[in-house]
Amino acid sequence: xxxxxxxQVDAKLLIKDAVKLLPDPSRRLFLRGGASLGALTxxxxxxxxxxxxxxxxxxxxxxxxxxxxxxxxxPNRLAETYPESAIKRPFPFNGYYAESEAPDVDEDxxxxxxxxxxxxxxxxxxxxxxxxxxxxxxTRLICVEGWSAIxxxxxxxxxDFLRRVGADLTAKYLHFxxxxxxxxxxxxxxxxHPQTQMTFKFDGEILPTRLGFPxxxxxxxxxxxxxxxxxxxxxxxxxxxxGYWEDKGYNWFSGL
Amino acid sequence: MADAATIDQSGxxxxxxxxxxxxxxxxxxxxxxxxxLIMVGSGWQIYNASPLFPFTFPKSITLGGWLAGGLLWHxxxxxxxxxxxLVYVTLGLATGRFRRKLLPIRPRDVARDLAAASxxxxxxxxxxxxxxxxxxxxxxxxxxxxVIVLSGLAMWKPVQLWELTLxxxxxxxxxxxxxxxxxxxxxxxxxxxxxxxxxxxxxxAMIRGR
Numbered sequence: 001x002x003x004x005x006x007x008q009v010d011a012k013l014l015i016k017d018a019v020k021l022l023p024d025p026s027r028r029l030f031l032r033g034g035a036s037l038g039a040l041t042x043x044x045x046x047x048x049x050x051x052x053x054x055x056x057x058x059x060x061x062x063x064x065x066x067x068x069x070x071x072x073x074x075p076n077r078l079a080e081t082y083p084e085s086a087i088k089r090p091f092p093f094n095g096y097y098a099e100s101e102a103p104d105v106d107e108d109x110x111x112x113x114x115x116x117x118x119x120x121x122x123x124x125x126x127x128x129x130x131x132x133x134x135x136x137x138x139t140r141l142i143c144v145e146g147w148s149a150i151x152x153x154x155x156x157x158x159x160d161f162l163r164r165v166g167a168d169l170t171a172k173y174l175h176f177x178x179x180x181x182x183x184x185x186x187x188x189x190x191x192x193h194p195q196t197q198m199t200f201k202f203d204g205e206i207l208p209t210r211l212g213f214p215x216x217x218x219x220x221x222x223x224x225x226x227x228x229x230x231x232x233x234x235x236x237x238x239x240x241x242x243g244y245w246e247d248k249g250y251n252w253f254s255g256l
Numbered sequence: 257m258a259d260a261a262t263i264d265q266s267g268x269x270x271x272x273x274x275x276x277x278x279x280x281x282x283x284x285x286x287x288x289x290x291x292x293l294i295m296v297g298s299g300w301q302i303y304n305a306s307p308l309f310p311f312t313f314p315k316s317i318t319l320g321g322w323l324a325g326g327l328l329w330h331x332x333x334x335x336x337x338x339x340x341x342l343v344y345v346t347l348g349l350a351t352g353r354f355r356r357k358l359l360p361i362r363p364r365d366v367a368r369d370l371a372a373a374s375x376x377x378x379x380x381x382x383x384x385x386x387x388x389x390x391x392x393x394x395x396x397x398x399x400x401x402x403v404i405v406l407s408g409l410a411m412w413k414p415v416q417l418w419e420l421t422l423x424x425x426x427x428x429x430x431x432x433x434x435x436x437x438x439x440x441x442x443x444x445x446x447x448x449x450x451x452x453x454x455x456x457x458x459x460x461a462m463i464r465g466r
Contacts, residue, residue: 074416256414
């Protein structure tokens with residue numbers, strides 16, 4: 001593995017990402033100075049739309065929306081599946097780094113690390129993971145940016161794996177750590193959804209680097225950024241750990 | 257109607273009687289105005305992250321600073337828009353105001369009032385009465401409001417509300433409908449504001465009630 005499997009954030013990558021997407025990489029209050037709806041500013045004549053207090057209020061509403069979405073989530077409702085002819089080729093790349101900077105994970109030294117409320121925390125090699133029973137789905141990935149694309153993913157249903165390693169299925173969260181420093185956490189009901197998958201193949205081929213080699217978590221009931229690539233660690237937890245984009249302001253649940 | 261509208265009805269209504277717009281209409285109108293500005297401004301921010309068409313909205317007229325900020329505003333503004341809209345529609349139906357003010361809408365009347373408007377002869381002297389063009393536009397904007405909320409729900413929850421998403425031709429279909437409904441609302445908003453400025457008493461009635 002070229003990059004460390006340590007789920008800590010790589011500062012250099014963070015800065016690159018920030019340059020690409022944030023108006024100012026040093027900005028922690030992401031809305032301050034960024035909001036500008038001329039008419040609204042004129043009407044109110046004050047600084048309520050881009051101040052830290054509005055940011056706090058918006059985050060509270062976002063947490064309320066997490067709660068609403070968790071209640072709307074039906075664990076038995078399946079995402080629509082499509083025929084092979086609907087598959088988008090080449091499948092779009094999207095990430096907080098350039099496509100050429102996607103991490104190269106060494107398949108020989110790769111070990112999936114397990115942590116938290118799991119009975120058997122033995123690390124998994126790729127061959128061991130590949131040997132588990134796999135399923136294929138052709139589903140639509142919907143990006144937080146608005147675009148969508150249909151792909152064919154093959155891998156191990158996450159719930160089967162969680163049962164196999166003796167995860168506490170009553171825990172609240174699953175946290176994923178990625179080779180390049182990305183991280184994301186999801187709710188347990190979504191982790192146990194029948195279509196939530198530890199994905200090893202795209203369109204019948206081993207996942208290419210750009211799509212998340214060696215393993216992506218494919219969740220057709222959540223937005224694309226909740227589908228982490230290059231996953232090297234998984235933890236079952238009761239405490240909220242947020243995620244790379246969630247900490248910057250994206251809604252945490254982001255269910256579809 | 258253009259002739260009838262020139263007769264001042266304020267005397268007939270009695271000075272202390274019914275205002276042109278009851279208080280609930282004025283309150284929900286201005287809350288809706290704020291909600292629409294928030295939804296359109298943040299919606300343009302979200303649109304810019306992945307434009308459907310070969311143009312983007314100038315950053316200076318978008319809300320939220322970047323995609324996450326735009327999304328936070330959009331998914332907070334939706335509650336204001338929907339809760340306020342439900343109050344307005346419920347009261348409008350229950351009090352019979354919609355029926356009284358907006359119906360009937362006859363194509364013949366619309367054609368006549370459009371022709372009168374094009375000659376500059378459409379009177380706006382009586383704010384308690386809508387001409388046929390107004391009736392049509394106010395009814396249409398309400399339908400558009402319902403469409404934009406439903407297509408928004410279809411995009412937000414294409415798995416949980418898949419039947420609704422299917423109604424719009426799938427996720428990408430809902431995206432298109434949502435965009436064109438926005439365009440319709442913005443066009444209406446421009447016309448609505450221009451007319452309010454041309455007929456200041458209508459603006460006054462929406463603030464003070466008469």
